[in-house]
Amino acid sequence: MLPLPTLSTTILTLLLYPLAKALYNILFHPLSSSKIPGPTSWSASRVPFLARLLRGTLIHDLEKLHLKYGPIMRIAPDEVAFAHPDAWTEIMQPRQGKRQFLKDAMWWSTPNNKSMMNAIDVGDWARxxxxxxxxxxxxxxxxxxxxxxxxxxxxxxxxxxxxxxxxxxxxxxxxxxxxxxxxxxxxxxxxxxxxxxxxxxxxxxxxxxxxxxxxxxxxxxxxxxxxxxxxxxxxxxxxxxxxxxxxxxxxxxxxxxxxxxxxxxxxxxxxxxxxxxxxxxxxxxxxxxxxxxxxxxxxxxxxxxxxxxxxxxxxxxxxxxxxxxxxxxxxxxxxxxxxxxxxxxxxxxxxxxxxxxxxxxxxxxxxxxxxxxxxxxPWVLPRRVPEGGETVCGVWIPGGTAVSISQYALNRSPSLFHQPSSFVPERWLESSTADPSSPFYRDHRAAVQxxxxxxxxxxxxxxxxxxxxxxxxxxxxxxxxxxxxxxxxxxxxxxxxxxxxxxxxxxxxxxxxxx
Missing domain, CATH: 1.10.630.10 (Cytochrome P450)
Structure with a gap:
């Protein structure tokens, strides 16, 4: 049995550690210097994110938060979510002179990591x-x-x-x-x-x-x-x-x-x-x-x-x-x-x-x-920013940061689509894409992937x-x-x-x- 002072110190440490970690994440984490907006509680801890994931409401909560904080938003101490159409190219596409954003091992690595979908190594995946x-x-x-x-x-x-x-x-x-x-x-x-x-x-x-x-x-x-x-x-x-x-x-x-x-x-x-x-x-x-x-x-x-x-x-x-x-x-x-x-x-x-x-x-x-x-x-699983950091949608993101795409929020963004929550197939017709007088002419159809x-x-x-x-x-x-x-x-x-x-x-x- 631990002596009483040692036991008290252990309990105090266990109680204070989460608070100290949250303060570090908010004030001193490498991602904090990027000044990316987002709810403070989500930046402090992974718990709010995981709670929504387990409730099954993550995509809807992200949609509401993007409407409040914008298309680029910090959703965890080490993760940034994008509801920006350029994210598809800048995160998912290899770019000349840029290193690839690899799949996040936190989500994809398994004890039997042998499938094409789970392969993180580019060579294994390509083969x-x-x-x-x-x-x-x-x-x-x-x-x-x-x-x-x-x-x-x-x-x-x-x-x-x-x-x-x-x-x-x-x-x-x-x-x-x-x-x-x-x-x-x-x-x-x-x-x-x-x-x-x-x-x-x-x-x-x-x-x-x-x-x-x-x-x-x-x-x-x-x-x-x-x-x-x-x-x-x-x-x-x-x-x-x-x-x-x-x-x-x-x-x-x-x-x-x-x-x-x-x-x-x-x-x-x-x-x-x-x-x-x-x-x-x-x-x-x-x-x-x-x-x-x-x-x-x-x-x-x-x-x-x-x-x-x-x-x-x-x-x-x-x-x-x-x-x-x-x-x-x-x-x-x-x-x-x-x-x-x-x-x-x-x-x-x-x-x-x-x-x-x-x-x-x-x-x-x-x-x-x-x-x-x-x-x-509806939510595209994260990639990891390569070591040394990279600019995504005009924002510098530190290396090692997880970056994901809020596809559900992106597809329903009022800044990208006319009548964003309505089922209107006409927005995809040539008469809408070619006619400047169409209310859907300025829709960002390429954002839907x-x-x-x-x-x-x-x-x-x-x-x-x-x-x-x-x-x-x-x-x-x-x-x-x-x-x-x-x-x-x-x-x-x-x-x-x-x-x-x-x-x-x-x-x-x-x-x-x-x-």
Whole structure:
């Protein structure tokens, strides 16, 4: 037992240390000399930031704070957030004569840091990206359009079954309009995107659409979204992180191992196929055959495909859900895009990717507006300023500082967009971008980067556009989609735990009148 004076000194030190640390952060931290505005409590301690992260309100709180403090704001003792359009180029893009801002190891480094997404070393990342890129090019995806079409057709078939079942007065029949069926579309668009990636990535879908429910592997991801936020928060306090890791029960570790083994099994089954077909994995196999190696270790392939499954599916479904939510609540916008799609195609079989791209300009504007208001990654994880410091958006930032992009606040900035919180696809039309008299002429459309920019921009961007265009075109061609009396979500109220919270998007779905 410690002597009483020693015990008192220890207690006093423990009590005073946080206060001394907070005063240092406010007055003497290298970032303090930059005079960057921000709430004092956030500059003093990481606690306010982490509290909002764990509550799921971080992006909304950052939006409010940016409105008060401006587009460049200190949000932690060692972090600056940007809601400035130039941040995309100055943080994410390599610039001549400038050192790269590397991914923040606090968020990306893991015990099994073997995936392309988690790779911090530029050389490791470049090697893996080069290996995976051929499967995601526009040309490759056009050859795989039939796969996407097959699952969109299955989605349409499943939804038609629900409409037909309800037409006889089943429990899902809309009680207000006595027509159509009330459907929560969020799970269905998730079923679509996960099944598509399962097929293209592993040669077999997750059979979500077929079974009308999530595969257990996917359910585990969604069930642990909040837990992932806690794990990341704990990294800022090593002692707490150690306790958290020590407290993980053996049963949960077994679940994690089984979860990863599911990916391993799928990858191995696909790599052992004798049938030749074009998909994401086929390009790795082709390189292995020609050069004797894929350029990636098997662990790197396993971990990369596990990450790509989520990154290439959940994010696309978020935008699709957001678009359908807004269209259901805005009949005037819905009517414009529905009329465009139905006028463009006399038969559902005519709806191909190239035809949608060519004939459906308003639908493309709808997707772009969905990316603006419902960004799949509302807060862009931090990069670290290189040693020696660097200027970002005209402000000097000391080396080692974390810099992040508040994409949600940026996309809704009243200084960058007319009617910033309103769903207005017209801002993306050529008539708005080329006409100085348009209220949207001065909108900073380049500020919206739903797939990020630079070398580490989203690898699945083209796949996402294929899915979104084909899914929306065929849904709106075949169904009438309306809001269930007052049931449209307020997107602004959805919490975010790195991934956007999934709440029901209930719409009234009925087959279009072909008469």
């Amino acid at each position: 893996m990206r080069k290996t995976l890129t051929p499967g995601f090019t526009k040309g490759a995806l056009r050859m795989q359009e039939a796969v996407v079409q097959r699952y969109v057709s299955l989605l349409i078939e499943r939804l038609r079954e629900r409409v037909h079942a309800a037409s006889s007065g089943g429990p899902d029949l809309d009680p207000d309009k006595r027509k159509g069926v009330t459907v929560d579309v969020f799970p269905w668009v998730n079923f679509l995107t996960f099944d598509v990636f399962g097929d293209l990535g592993f040669g077999e879908s997750f059979r979500c659409l077929e079974n009308g429910r999530y595969h257990p592997w996917i359910t585990l991801i969604f069930d642990n979204v909040k837990g992932i936020a806690f794990v990341n928060a704990a990294k800022y306090y090593p002692a707490l992180d150690w306790v958290l890791q020590w407290c993980i029960p053996a049963s949960l570790r077994k679940v994690q191992e089984d979860h990863f083994q599911h990916v391993v099994d799928r990858v191995q089954r696909r790599m052992n196929w004798e049938v030749v077909r074009e998909d994401i994995m086929s390009h790795l196999l082709k390189e292995a055959k020609e050069n004797g190696s894929t350029g990636m270790s098997m662990d790197e392939i396993y971990y990369s495909f596990a990450g790509l499954t989520v990154a290439g599916s959940e994010t696309t479904a978020t935008v699709l859900g957001g678009v359908l939510n807004y269209l259901s609540a805005l009949p005037e916008k819905r009517r414009i895009v529905v009329d465009e799609v139905r006028a463009a195609f006399a038969d559902e079989g005519e709806i191909t990717l190239s035809a949608v791209e060519e004939r459906c300009g308003y639908l493309t504007a709808v997707v772009n507006e969905g990316l603006r208001l419902c960004p799949p990654v 739903g797939f990020s920019v630079g070398p580490r921009a989203c690898l699945g961007k083209h796949l996402a556009w294929v899915e979104m265009r084909l899914c929306l075109a065929r849904l709106l061609w075949g169904f009438d989609v309306e809001e269930r009396e007052g049931r449209a979500l307020r997107w602004e109220e959805l919490r975010t735990f790195l991934l956007v919270e999934k709440k029901p998007i209930e719409v009234v779905l009925s087959e279009r009148d072909m008469a």
